Amino acid sequence: EVQLVESGGDLVQPGGSLRLSCAASGFTFSTYWMSWVRQAPGKGLEWVANIRQDGSEKYYVDSVKGRFTISRDNAKNSLYLQMNSLRAEDTAVYYCARSLRGFPGYYYFDYWGQGALVTVSS
Amino acid sequence: DIQMTQSPSTLSAFVGDRVTITCRASQSIGSWLAWYQQKPGKAPKLLIYKASTLENGVQSRFSGSGSGTEFTLTISSLQPDDFATYHCQQYNTDSHTFGQGTKLEIK
Numbered sequence: 001e002v003q004l005v006e007s008g009g010d011l012v013q014p015g016g017s018l019r020l021s022c023a024a025s026g027f028t029f030s031t032y033w034m035s036w037v038r039q040a041p042g043k044g045l046e047w048v049a050n051i052r053q054d055g056s057e058k059y060y061v062d063s064v065k066g067r068f069t070i071s072r073d074n075a076k077n078s079l080y081l082q083m084n085s086l087r088a089e090d091t092a093v094y095y096c097a098r099s100l101r102g103f104p105g106y107y108y109f110d111y112w113g114q115g116a117l118v119t120v121s122s
Numbered sequence: 123d124i125q126m127t128q129s130p131s132t133l134s135a136f137v138g139d140r141v142t143i144t145c146r147a148s149q150s151i152g153s154w155l156a157w158y159q160q161k162p163g164k165a166p167k168l169l170i171y172k173a174s175t176l177e178n179g180v181q182s183r184f185s186g187s188g189s190g191t192e193f194t195l196t197i198s199s200l201q202p203d204d205f206a207t208y209h210c211q212q213y214n215t216d217s218h219t220f221g222q223g224t225k226l227e228i229k
Contacts, residue, residue: 006195033162036157037220043167043222044209044221044222044223045158045219045220045223046210046220047211047218047220049217049218050218051214059216061217080202094168095165100171102154102171102172102214103154104152104154104213104215106213106214106215106216106218107213107218108156108168108171108213109156109166109168109211110168110171110177111168112165112166113165113168114164114165115165118223
């Protein structure tokens with residue numbers, strides 16, 4: 001059974017940093033692209049970042065470029081999101097998601113974790 | 123960036139009804155569209171990908187259609203478990219944009 005379990009969500013002050021983790025099991029983690037998707041309170045879903053199987057390619061939504069870093073450790077079956085210079089508008093539930101490729105090289109998401117809540121507030 | 127617009131934002135229906143949710147893209151995305159179901163406090167669940175392909179294990183009362191800029195998700199006979207929020211998502215460009223969601227409520 002595919003499982004994705006996020007951790008690391010917390011309350012953090014504006015300008016602060018936080019690292020989210022996602023532990024994967026039930027599939028061969030190293031063979032899949034992985035993504036982070038977030039959902040602000042009462043809002044829709046927003047793709048945040050994704051990473052290639054070997055970590056050699058990483059892509060981000062414009063609003064987090066230069067502040068967030070996605071990474072992975074295939075030996076530990078884990079995905080990470082390092083979030084720096086956090087803003088109030090980053091407040092959201094952050095989901096890790098296994099990503100499947102469409103023809104043009106972009107992705108949809110077939111398995112999701114339960115989410116980690118990040119609250120940015122003073 | 124491609125914008126995805128769902129309609130309606132909220133839909134009230136009875137158990138047994140046939141319902142249709144529409145998702146419109148601001149430019150053509152071919153058939154690169156997925157639909158997800160999300161229940162309160164839970165992660166989204168993939169229902170349909172490539173506009174009309176049913177994900178393994180998803181009930182056959184769910185179906186998707188469309189291409190280009192207009193897409194629909196149809197539930198042929200609503201069951202109590204189907205009352206949830208539904209999201210569309212394009213994967214034709216690197217923005218991987220989602221619609222704002224359609225909340226399906228019991229009438």
